[in-house]
Each structure stands twice: as C-alpha cells, then as structure tokens.
Amino acid sequence: MASTDGRQLSGPAPDGRVTITQVAALAGVSPTTVSHVLSGKRIVAHSTRGAVHEAIRTLGYRPNNVARSLRTRRSQMVAVVIPDITNTFYSVLTRGLADTVDEAGYGTYVCNTDGSFDREAKFLEDILDRGADGVVLATVDEASEGALNAAGMGVPVVCVGGALDHPRIDVVAADDEVGSYAVTKRLLDRGVRRVAMIEGPTATGANRIAGFQRAMDDSGREVDPALMVPGDWTRHGGYTAMRALLAGPTRRRPDAVFCANDLMAIGALDALREVGLEVPREVAVAGFDDVDAATIVSPALTTAFNPAYDTGVNAGRLLISRLNGQYDGGGRTIVLPCPLVVRDSA
C-alpha cells in the first residue's frame, strides 16, 4: 500500500517530507509559481496550474507550516491561558474558542496556570516565543504584565472574566451582577424572611455580591452582615459555610441562601441534608453557573446560567476580527447575560 519509496525525481528528499522545490521540479516550473498557485496571490496560466496540482497530488505534497510561519510571521495558532482545563467552565470556554477559531483556520494551544502568577507569566512568554497570533487569557491578576507585554508587542489579547486595564485589550465577561440579582430576586419572591449569601473570594466574586446587594436594596431589605459568609468556590467550602450559618440560634437561621457558585450550593445542600432540613421548604438554596451537577443533585438547583461556551466563542470572534484586519481600534467589551434557571431548590 505504502508508496514505493524510490524517488529519483529531484534532489533534496532525505526524509519523508516533500518540499515545494520537488513539486516545482516535477511540474517543470519554479517554486515561485507553485507558491502562487497555492496562495492565489498572482494569476497562473490554467495549464500550468493544472500541471502543478497534478505534481502536488502525485507527490502528496503538504506545505511545511513552520517555514511558512517563519516567512509570513503568522502561526495560524491562538493560545488560551486558563487556570485549569479540568474545570468545566474553562474546558467549555476553550471548546467554544477552539470551534470558533478553527473555522477561520486557527489551531488552539492550551496552557494551565493553576492560578499561579509565575506560571502565567512563563506561559505568556512561551506563547510569544512560539509566535501565537493571539491570546485569550483568563488572568489571575488584574495587571498581568505578561499580557500587557504581549499586547504591547502587537499580539491581540482578549481577556475573559475580569477586565484588564489596557487600551487595546478586548474583554468578554458574563454579567454576574445581573445574574446574581435575578437569582436573589427569585429567592425573595418566595417570601422568605432571612436570606443569606455564601460568597466567593472577594477578588473575583465581587460582582455576584454586588448583584445580591442590589436585589436586597431594591426590595427594601437590609443585609445582615452575620448572614454574609465567605466561601472558596469549592463544595467543601460551601458545606463549611452552611454549617456556620446553621450554627447560631434557630431564630437567626436563614431560610434562603444564595451561593456564589453551584459547587458551594451543592456543599450547602450536603450540610442541609445532614442536619435534616428540607430544601426548599425550610431553606431555599440557589447557586450560580448551571454546571452539569446542578441537575444531578437533588433537589435540582435553581441557578443562573454562566455562558462559558459563548464566552469562548465571543473571545474567538474578537480575536479573529483583529487578526484579519477587520478591526483595529481600542479595547472592546462584551458582556453576556446570565439567565435565571429555575429548578427545584428555590
């Protein structure tokens, strides 16, 4: 089956790879011409073009992208820098990005920073050295120097999640504030009396807290500082926080709790089940993100949908629009809605 390996057509083919020169030789033209029929940048006579295509086919020629990149300064590859691909939010985001840029002929290079600033910097450097054409970055830090650096060097950067303060960096973020507002409002509409919140780390979770606050304000409630407890985004953190909320005298217990993400909400449900409180009758629970697990836990979680895939798609579009020269202005910002998803827990 394998093509008999005994080309004596042209000189330089020590390894398996066919070069443009060999194609040119077989077609009886110059490499220039082959390049032109491939790129279409200049017109080539119909007959010549045929001969070239024929040669390409019989030789099984595939252009060497590395050489091409060197010459054109284009790698046709974008990089995505995220804390952890294992986290569903980021894997879905990455998928959205990959699907989008793939359509435009770009590949996707992935880096996991584990939230470490050093790793982030290291990877951004690596990415630039590799000549990636664009970067989407879920940054650890507000002022990622690596990113600014990249943007400074003319490599488009789009930041997902938090904003990055640079005049030419695009941002796409979910509307956490409004989403949290909606979820909180849903809680309040149940006619509950004491509503608590399990927060995320304030650095990244500020908007979810803000939405909660605004909903409380709008309905004329005051937030009881004792009912605002910190969490760490994890299931176990949610569990601990809920236990803390339940620790006080029964009178002061919440009858509704908004958790800044689903994982913590699931932890909260663990705690409530353990104590024997019925959800949502005795305590209503809501989360944020709408992860898969939200429909697996019982009762199924009321939550706000976090548009991970769309975030990736939009990041991809923003990047592409700069890469193909359609846009060249200052940083744009896209915020995506987080619609309320009502299920059984609230």
Next chain:
Amino acid sequence: MASTDGRQLSGPAPDGRVTITQVAALAGVSPTTVSHVLSGKRIVAHSTRGAVHEAIRTLGYRPNNVARSLRTRRSQMVAVVIPDITNTFYSVLTRGLADTVDEAGYGTYVCNTDGSFDREAKFLEDILDRGADGVVLATVDEASEGALNAAGMGVPVVCVGGALDHPRIDVVAADDEVGSYAVTKRLLDRGVRRVAMIEGPTATGANRIAGFQRAMDDSGREVDPALMVPGDWTRHGGYTAMRALLAGPTRRRPDAVFCANDLMAIGALDALREVGLEVPREVAVAGFDDVDAATIVSPALTTAFNPAYDTGVNAGRLLISRLNGQYDGGGRTIVLPCPLVVRDSA
C-alpha cells in the same frame, strides 16, 4: 517604565522583535557565537559568554521558536486529539499529559474531533503540517489511517483507550475488564439474585462487558440476555435503559444493575427514583469511571475509578521517552488498574 524605543545599535529591527544578529552586534561577536552560548553545544570563552549574556539582557532577546523549529525540525510541541475536551475524562487526561510534557519543555496543542472520523483525519494532517513532535490520540476508529500515516512519517504516536494496530504505536489503556469484574463482584457479594447490565456501545465498551461476564461465570451465574440492555454512555440513555429493565413483570426485574459508566448509572438512578424503588435496598446500582458527579448523586455511586490523569501522564512519558531518544523500539502497552470505589449505591 517601558524601555525607551530608539535602538540605533544595529540594522534589522523594524518590528519589536530582537534577533540573534542584533545581540551578536551589541556583544561584538558573530551570531554563531551567540547561538553557541545559548545552546552550549560548543565551548565559548568565559569573557565572551559574559558579554553575550549581557547583550541578551539589555536587549531583552528571546529566541524565535519558529525559526529554531525550521532549522532543527523540532517544534517542542505535542498534540492531543480527543473527541471532546468538555468531557471530564478527556480534560483530565489532557491535563495529565500537559503537566508531564511541560516538564520536558513541550507545549500542548489540542484538537476536538467530536468523534468524527473526518475531523480526526483533518486534524492529524494539520498536526503533521504544524510539525508537532508527537501525538496522543484517543482514536475514533481502530484503523485510523491518519495515525498510521503519522507514525509512518516518524512522528511518535501514542494511542489512549483502544489499541491501534501498528508495530510502532504505543498504547496506554485502563484495565476496564478487571475493573468491571471487581464492580460486578461487589454486586454479587451483596447476595443479589438477578443482576443486569446497561452496556455501552459494543465498539468501545467491549471490555467492560467482558469483565461483567467473567465475574458472572466465576460465581456460577448465567447471564440472562434479557437483562443485558444497550446504552449510549449518556445519562438519558441510562434512564431509558433502566426503564426498559423495569418494564417487565415484577418477578423478572433485576435487583442489581451494573452500568458501563457513571453517567448511565446516574440516569438509572433517575429512573429508579421516579418509580420509587429504593437504592440499594431494592435495587443496587454501580457505575464505572468515578466522575465527580458520582459523589453528588444520592445515594453516592459505587463505581470503578478510571485513571484519566494517569493515562495522560503515562502517554506523556511514552512520548517523551521516544522524543529524547531513550527508547526507539516497537510499540509498548501500559494498562492501568481501575480500583473499585465502594460508596452507598451498592
């Protein structure tokens, strides 16, 4: 803060990028020498080396990897071709791979095939064109011509999951058969009478079925064909299959069911809850994979752990060992154990 941009030291610096020639000029040596101090391939006088390093530092030189790749025919990048990064198994596997190869200085390039044979072929071609140094492939098809092609061209390929029949392709797989055996045995040890299995598609799930069969044989049971129902790996498929199992006359219902993966087991639990059968008292349920959701569902799922991360790590090691020339022989096979994880559902 930014370095004042007004180099008139040397000629070719139209864009921001510093080249090895500029470094050489500033250090008063030839590019050759700079290259040698960087690679250490030939000795350079101590003083010269100092000057070069100094020049590198003041210019902020970073070697252009594309140019380097062209010359050395090494991209320092491996590709991973999987059905879907969104699937936890593959994202965890990818993470294991990325962590492993990163240590050896390799980056990771990700391709999602969605299980489409055409996309797989297209991506493998793309990968070769990009000059990836190695490929790990969770192949759709037993005889992926793209992979064989790659292997034929001297690019190391390691296949995860199913085996690929090629003398030089390494394989790393989980021991599904033994894992399934253990899970089934656990079910049998409960003293159940009628045990069913919800299968995966036979193409990829054969070993899990085999393990089930062997466990049944070993305990002197006969498998009732009516209790072997096909599934499709999805939660909904598991639900449907379970409903089918419950459809018959009560006498013929199973009192234990082994689901070929956790997702289907969760679907089965959905069905059982709906019908009001208590798990595990009336029907014991077990799954396979040990996904996160296995501890979220209630009762928590008894299952076999599928070592996704380790699979990635091992795939990475096999690749690296070939890339650095430590190994150059025929295809190796690594099979990883899938330990039983006992929880509440069986």
Next chain:
DNA sequence: ACACATGCTCAAATCGTTTTGCTACACCCA
C-alpha cells in the same frame, strides 16, 4: 624548529516557504 593538539571564533550553508522586482513574450493601436 616542526608537528600537533587545543581553544575559540566566524563565514557560509541550510531549513522550506513567501514575496519582490524583473524579464520576456504577445498583442493591439496608432
């Protein structure tokens, strides 16, 4: 003094493309 290492450096070729001029030929019109 000769041969022979040894240490250090450089010029030039190479990797496989793309991109510029530039040439050559043909045709048409004045």
Next chain:
DNA sequence: TGGGTGTAGCAAAACGATTTGAGCATGTGT
C-alpha cells in the same frame, strides 16, 4: 516602428535561527 498594456513565469532575497568546516591563535612535546 514604436509604445503601451497585459500575462506568465523566474531568480533571488528575505524570515531567524542552527550547524559545519575551517581559520587563527596559542601552547606543548620532541
């Protein structure tokens, strides 16, 4: 005949590194 106007194709110079053979000092043993 001369000048324009296209069409097609090529040679050669990039792109930014690595690698190789050779050169030029020194030192060293005889």
